[in-house]
Amino acid sequence: MDFAGRTAVVTGGGSGIGRGLALTWAAEGMNVVVADLRTEAAEAVADEVRAMGREAEAVACDVAAQPSVEELAARAYERFGSVELLCNNAGVGTYGAVLDATPADWDWILSVNLYGIVHGVGAFVPRMRAQGGPAHVLNTGSAATITAGNFGNGLYLASKAAVSALTERLRKELRPDGIGVSLLLASRVATAIHQTSAQNRPAELGPMPEHRPDPVSNDAPTLAALDPLEVGRIARDGVKANRAFIHTDRALRAGVLERNADIVEAFAFVEAASRE
Ligand SMILES: NC(=O)c1ccc[n+]([C@@H]2O[C@H](COP(=O)([O-])OP(=O)(O)OC[C@H]3O[C@@H](n4cnc5c(N)ncnc54)[C@H](O)[C@@H]3O)[C@@H](O)[C@H]2O)c1
Numbered sequence: 001m002d003f004a005g006r007t008a009v010v011t012g013g014g015s016g017i018g019r020g021l022a023l024t025w026a027a028e029g030m031n032v033v034v035a036d037l038r039t040e041a042a043e044a045v046a047d048e049v050r051a052m053g054r055e056a057e058a059v060a061c062d063v064a065a066q067p068s069v070e071e072l073a074a075r076a077y078e079r080f081g082s083v084e085l086l087c088n089n090a091g092v093g094t095y096g097a098v099l100d101a102t103p104a105d106w107d108w109i110l111s112v113n114l115y116g117i118v119h120g121v122g123a124f125v126p127r128m129r130a131q132g133g134p135a136h137v138l139n140t141g142s143a144a145t146i147t148a149g150n151f152g153n154g155l156y157l158a159s160k161a162a163v164s165a166l167t168e169r170l171r172k173e174l175r176p177d178g179i180g181v182s183l184l185l186a187s188r189v190a191t192a193i194h195q196t197s198a199q200n201r202p203a204e205l206g207p208m209p210e211h212r213p214d215p216v217s218n219d220a221p222t223l224a225a226l227d228p229l230e231v232g233r234i235a236r237d238g239v240k241a242n243r244a245f246i247h248t249d250r251a252l253r254a255g256v257l258e259r260n261a262d263i264v265e266a267f268a269f270v271e272a273a274s275r276e
Pocket residue numbers: 011012013014015016017018035036037038041061062063064089090091092093112140141142143185186187188189190191192193194196197200
């Protein structure tokens with residue numbers, strides 16, 4: 001797809017990877033709709049896009065709320081007539097052990113990280129199909145779900161594992177429509193996700209649990225974190241090549257191989273068991 005003159009929508013576009021994506025698409029000559037729960041942050045990034053000579057629209061949007069995402073799609077189509085690239089990127093993180101999480105903690109993480117993408121797909125893909133022509137959906141997942149020792153918070157990992165499965169399936173379902181689908185397996189990106197998540201955390205959940213060193217995993221990547229603008233460029237190249245998976249962190253290759261080797265090796269057990 002030739003991106004110039006077309007339109008990208010980026011959820012969670014107000015900071016971090018979303019900002020990196022928004023500025024990358026603007027540099028490719030696209031109009032950008034910057035959607036975020038934090039309106040001022042979305043406005044600031046939209047201003048950066050305009051300063052690059054592109055058109056931008058900042059939209060206050062809560063991806064956890066289906067009507068809000070439907071309104072985002074309506075605004076984007078009203079302003080630009082078509083959307084060729086949807087980046088379902090908004091996400092939140094939390095701390096703590098799985099057993100310490102309340103049902104409301106689960107609801108929050110899943111409503112943003114998983115349902116946010118469900119709502120984005122539901123609002124935009126039917127419109128993309130109707131407009132015809134090439135289009136692409138980029139979902140932000142997490143490499144922590146596919147590497148050995150899956151470090152991090154269990155609620156977050158569960159939400160992002162669901163994003164992986166949904167995205168892989170969607171890629172197959174949308175192929176006949178000429179709509180590409182990619183999974184951004186983000187890792188090690190220099191963003192302030194835990195601070196923005198603390199800001200976005202619903203007041204009724206109380207303050208964010210305190211961060212403690214991970215007691216069960218010690219294989220979190222230790223290399224310097226990546227600039228979100230660099231991640232935007234990596235994602236751009238992956239989308240252009242219509243890759244199913246887009247990695248951001250070379251250091252995780254060994255961990256992914258180790259995890260997959262563990263899974264494949266487990267067949268030895270079932271083969272031995274079936275001979276008994
Ligand atoms: N930083 C990393 O290393 C890393 C690793 C793996 C995955 N990710 C994923 O990348 C994505 C972007 O995160 P980031 O690291 O850039 O952090 P970030 O906090 O800078 O960006 C997330 C953005 O999403 C917005 N947001 C949160 N809840 C929202 C909601 N309900 N509706 C609309 N917008 C909402 C926030 O306001 C924020 O602007 C997330 O999905 C995150 O899970 C990041």
